[in-house]
Amino acid sequence: MSVLRMVGRPLLASMFVAGGLHSVRRPKELAPIAESVVRPVSDRVGALPERTEQVVRLSGAVQVAAGAMLATGRLPRLSALALAATLVPTTLAGHRFWEEDDPSQRAQQRIHFLKNLSMLGGLLITADDTGAAPSLLWRGRHAARDLRREARLVRRSVRATSRPAAAVAGVRAKLPV
Known part of the structure; x- marks a missing residue:
């Protein structure tokens, strides 16, 4: 305080x-x-x-x-x-x-x-006065913003790893077994 x-x-x-x-x-x-x-x-x-x-x-x-x-x-x-x-x-x-x-x-x-x-x-x-602690509204908004940012990062990482994996799968499919 x-x-x-x-x-x-x-x-x-x-x-x-x-x-x-x-x-x-x-x-x-x-x-x-x-x-x-x-x-x-x-x-x-x-x-x-x-x-x-x-x-x-x-x-x-x-x-x-x-x-x-x-x-x-x-x-x-x-x-x-x-x-x-x-x-x-x-x-x-x-x-x-x-x-x-x-x-x-x-x-x-x-x-x-x-x-x-x-x-x-x-x-x-x-x-x-919230006593320098963020209000519930502020906390909710920032939690939602953080979740959206993390979802974008996950989406980017999935896209980034899926392309090379698809390329490897395509090459494997062409190789004789």
Whole structure:
């Protein structure tokens, strides 16, 4: 693992672990803010709990677990996707700058909204990062290319040896037995 990954992953994950712990410990504080996003999502996704506090706590638990996994380098691509999935509704619920009337509050919420979008971008890059190991698609393409090259070599060697063998067989056929 590169030094940048060793340092960058825990830095990216730190905000999610801290925020997730807050959500797990104090879901009642965040439930009123989350209500506007949780209700429509809960109505469409039957697997989510009914109460907003439970959804906030579940989201926080996912953030803590996935954040810890990302920080330690365990399944970093999957954990980055899980964090990204929790970040979208969190951002939409918590930083609705377009609803603010006070210009200073609007500016503050816009900053937090854009900060979350930046973190989402980092998570998406992390989810795509193969850790310097080639992806399965790359491996498959190169394996196919190598097989085609080896097949061409076999075909050439068969052709190269078949001509002299045919010539020898022709000469043997003409010789008396």
